[in-house]
Amino acid sequence: MKKIFTPLIAFACLCSLISCNKEIEEDNEHYEALQPNQLDADAGTWKTFIVALPSDFPVPAPASPTSAAYQTELNELKSVTANLTDKQKNIINYWKVGSVLRWNEIMRKLVAKHNLPPYQNADGTYPVPSAANPFSYPVFPFSNPPYAARAYSYVSAAQYDALVVAYHYKKQYNRAAPYKVDTNIKPLVAQNDLPAYPSEDAVVSGATLELLKLLFPADIEYIRSKAEEEKNFRLWSGANVKSDLVAGDSLGRWVARKVIARAKTDGMGTAGGNQAIWTKLETDCRERGETPWLSLESPKRPPMLPLYGNVKPMLFSSATVVSLRPGPPPATNSPKMRQELNEVLSYTKNPTRDNMKIVNFWADGAGTYTPPGHWNAIATQEFVKHKYSEVRWARNYALLNAALMDAAIVCWNTKYYYFNARPCQLDPAIKTLTGVPNFPAYTSGHSTFSGAAATILGYLLPAKAHEFTAMAQEASLSRLYGGIHYRADCEAGIETGNKIGQYAINRAKTDGAE
Amino acid sequence: MLKTLLPKVLLNLLFLCMGLKPIISLAQTETDALMMPQNKLCIAGLAGYSSWTNYWEGTFKRENANMGAVSTNITMLMFNYGIKNNLNFIVNVPYLQTKASKGTLAGMQGVQDLGFFIKYKPFEATSGNSLLSLYVVGGLSVPSHQYNIDLLPMSIGLGSRVASVRFLGDFQSGKFTASVSGAYLHRSNVTIDRTAYFTDHQINSSEVQMPDAGNFQVRSGYRDKHLIAEAIADNMTTLGGFDIRKNDMPFVSNRMNSTRVGLEAKYYLKKISGLGIHGNYFRTVQGRNVGKATSFMAGVSYILNTGSTSKMD
Structure with a gap:
């Protein structure tokens, strides 16, 4: 029997070599109990x-701490906390x-x-x-x-x-x-x-x-x-x-x-549009002499929330949305577009593992908390170091998320205004390293979100501003590396996102919290 | 998806190999009842192809027109060295290349996981022209590099280190053979490039817990000095993991189960001593979170004598 035990022991050794403890420690497991540095009582x-x-x-006035009613509550509390x-x-x-x-x-x-x-x-x-x-x-x-x-x-x-x-x-x-x-x-x-x-x-x-x-x-x-x-x-x-x-x-x-x-009443209820609207987007684009966006899914899926660009923003008016919309992307048949396509092709043909890591890190596609969620996660990792009061936690998230929502609105407004095609629609030789989102390319959502988030977060946490800017840049380029965006989408997205972030900063400066 | 396939494909491969050796103690892979004699080295080169159009999303069988047929090309080098007549050391090096026939997803390629196996035959008994033998196989499979595991089903593998132990019993009567084996695969956790992911709940970490797996196999057929031909049924069961949600992408820690049936043949040439040819064919008949794959593979092997004397048993 010894002959059988030897390999079993060898297997046990192998096991320990590759580590048998599979428990995962999550990033949020060891956060400390909240003890605010300042109360923000005002x-x-x-x-x-x-x-x-x-x-x-x-809100009705509370019973006084000396009242019988409050004393009863205190006694209840003592019994609840005892065991x-x-x-x-x-x-x-x-x-x-x-x-x-x-x-x-x-x-x-x-x-x-x-x-x-x-x-x-x-x-x-x-x-x-x-x-x-x-x-x-x-x-x-x-x-x-x-x-x-x-x-x-x-x-x-x-x-x-x-x-x-x-x-x-x-x-x-x-x-x-x-x-x-x-x-x-x-x-x-x-x-x-x-x-x-x-x-x-x-x-x-x-x-x-x-x-x-x-x-x-x-x-x-x-x-x-x-x-x-x-x-x-x-x-x-x-x-x-x-x-x-x-x-x-x-x-x-x-x-x-x-x-x-x-x-x-913010317009979300009708943001999905209908067949007539989807068709009009296509014909309008064709009339401008451009190649309209087509769903690359099979069967073809209607475009994602084409009227989301009309949703009421948090930080500015709907008129401002239009004024923030960047100028047009390179024309479909222009040499500039061919150059941009070639660049996408070059990144996807022989991708480096480092670029794939960047694509995966920022993919935030189906089944994830999305790019706005990713920026909330990034913000949380930093906010938690600063021991904010609950109200300051809420204020900082509210500023970040107002910027992210408005980034989505301006970006979607832009996407459906130009309705331009994804790189792999114009050049089928382009194969992507992540899923192709089901909406037009220009401007990049990741870039707009990231520009907005990095701008407001850099204001709230100035010591990290450079880091956030670099992260936004990487998030933006990840879409080019992944083969789903042109450089123009990324650059215009970041720039517009930065402008939106500035609105959040302006608000932060005057909201009474500083 | 169903890269799922890959471990499977790998196992496939393992079934092959070569080796030769008069009569009973023929060839050798991780899952067969064949051994390389002492001081002999078998070198094999194999090429294979595996493809599926249908896959199981959990238990729901579907197609996906955004991928069409997902195929994997495999090229593999295998080495089996007879340390002793009853103790072999096996190494395999697979190169994989994936491709989707439709949609936009890019294929991936690269050397996948290096496999190292020690195969030991502690027991053998004969009675008349019948022979019963038992084998124990310990294995370790290690990713050759940090390939991209977060783009299933295009990824070439799951990126996990796997320690395995297999027990195999083989019975031969004349030229008829039957063998049964079971393996336990301990799989290490893997690290993905993201900081959070959703399984059946949200996990805020880059580390992914990989469930262990079990493999069970029966094979039976004909075996003589030059020809081995067997029918095989094989089941891989992941002990844990979660189902792909409706219309979600597959993930490394899915519960990937499959039952496959196949045929395998090895022929050792009479004219050129030491040269063998191999082929197999498998079909997935039932599965969960894997592709309904059809695969085949073919290759050649050659046996070198590395010792001054070879003790043929």
Whole structure:
């Protein structure tokens, strides 16, 4: 038998050689508990994105800490915090890293989950996901980059606006946290002097729940359970009494309704267009003497959200969208276009592994959280080092995501204004190193997103500005290396994105947070 | 997708090889009951082609007009050295080239995973003209370089290091043979070029957990001094992993399962001692997250005597 054991032992050695422990450590696993460097207690005066005035949301005055009602709440809190299960402790450890940050991660996950183009019908047409019937295939939504940009932006704006209103009432009512009222309560979160009523976590969870129900209705059960979890976390950790949470939750939902009212009338509902519009885009382009874009998918898929360029922007007016639209790409039959095609061909013919890495790193295609999600992930890795207050976390994401949404709007406006063909449509010798997106080439979405994101992030985190610019440049060129964009798409995209980022900077300078 | 194929293709390859050796202790690959005698070195060159148009997205069988037929060309060098009559060392070096007949995706090419196997025959018993033998094969397969694993099904492989152990029992009565083998494949995690990915949930890391896999094979047929001809059924089961979502791209850690049937023949020339020719043909009959592939392969082998004396058994 020894003869059989020898190879078995040899196999065990081999195993250890290639490492048998397969557990993966995620990048967000070791974030520290949130302990803000500054409280931003005056954030109630900061400029909101969508809601008008905090006084539009009259939050009722809380019971005094000396009242019998509050004392009852305190006693409840003591009993809840006394015997925590391991599961409860895990939930506390998850949420104490930060409400706004965790919801950003959850959103990225929802976007990735839903970022899949619907499978065709038997007759070669494609079904369209319906918000009215979100659970049946194709599940609503198809969270492609424009959809995702808008989703990130509305959720961030709702969180930010709701927190600004909450901080207004925190200051006005100035009711201390339970652990300040009764020092026998030892909270499992970092202590601070910020008034606890209404709870910032409950405000964020209430606002986010309402927005995500609209944006990702098929995941309502999951979203609701996370929102519930977050409010419980505040109780279990001794950070808030119940009335802090009830007031926060209700305020958050109230603010969300205003944001939802805007979302429902921003033009997204008709952005998909119809056959007449798709045909007109094609004929108009032909009449200009250019080769119109054609879907390279089989069966041919209608263009992605051709009227998204008319959606109402966050940082400027629709007239500004038109003024930001760059001049035309090289004409289809021009020597300049041939030169650009040759360049694409040269990158795709014998791609280096380094270029493939860049293509893959920035691909952010189907089944991912999209380029706006990628920039949220990049921002998060940096924001987390700066120990922001919840309201500043929300403000910075809101600025970033407003820029990304507006980048999507200006870019889509440009794409469908020129309606020009992808490189591999004009030259079938070009084979791509990533999937070809189903919309016109000029300008590059990745480039516009990245230019906008790097500009506002470079302003918020000046020490990293050069790094962000370099990343944006790489993201932009990744599309040329991958064979799906011309250099002109990338350059015009970055330049326009930078201009859009500047609008976010101008807003940041005057929003009262600096 | 179904690069999925690749490990499979590789196994395919493994079935081949050569070696020769009078009667019972013929040739050798990772999955057959053949051994190279001591001090002999078998060198083989093989070329193969594998292609699929249908594939299973999870359990849903479909085509994809954006890829058409996805094919892989394989060129492979194999070496088998007889350290002892009952102990062989096998090395193989495969070069792959992929191509989609439709759509825009670029094909990929390159040397895939280097395979190293130690094959040992600890037991053999005869009774009349029947012979029973047992084999143990330990293997290690290592990517030759960091090829692009994030463009399935065009990628040439999965990029994982694989340690495997196989137990094989072979029965021969006259010229009839039957053998059964099972292998466990321990696969290392892999690193992709992105910092996050979605399986059935979002993972914020570049590292991808690779599920282990099991392989089970039966083969039976004719075997004499010059000709080996066998029918083969082979099952590869990934122990974990997730299904490709509807209309999503395949991913390295998908649950890739397949059942294939095939034929394999080796013929050792009478006139030129040491020269053999090989061929096989396989069809995937059932699968999950893999292509419904048809593949064939052909090659030649030559046996060199490297020792001063060769102890033929």
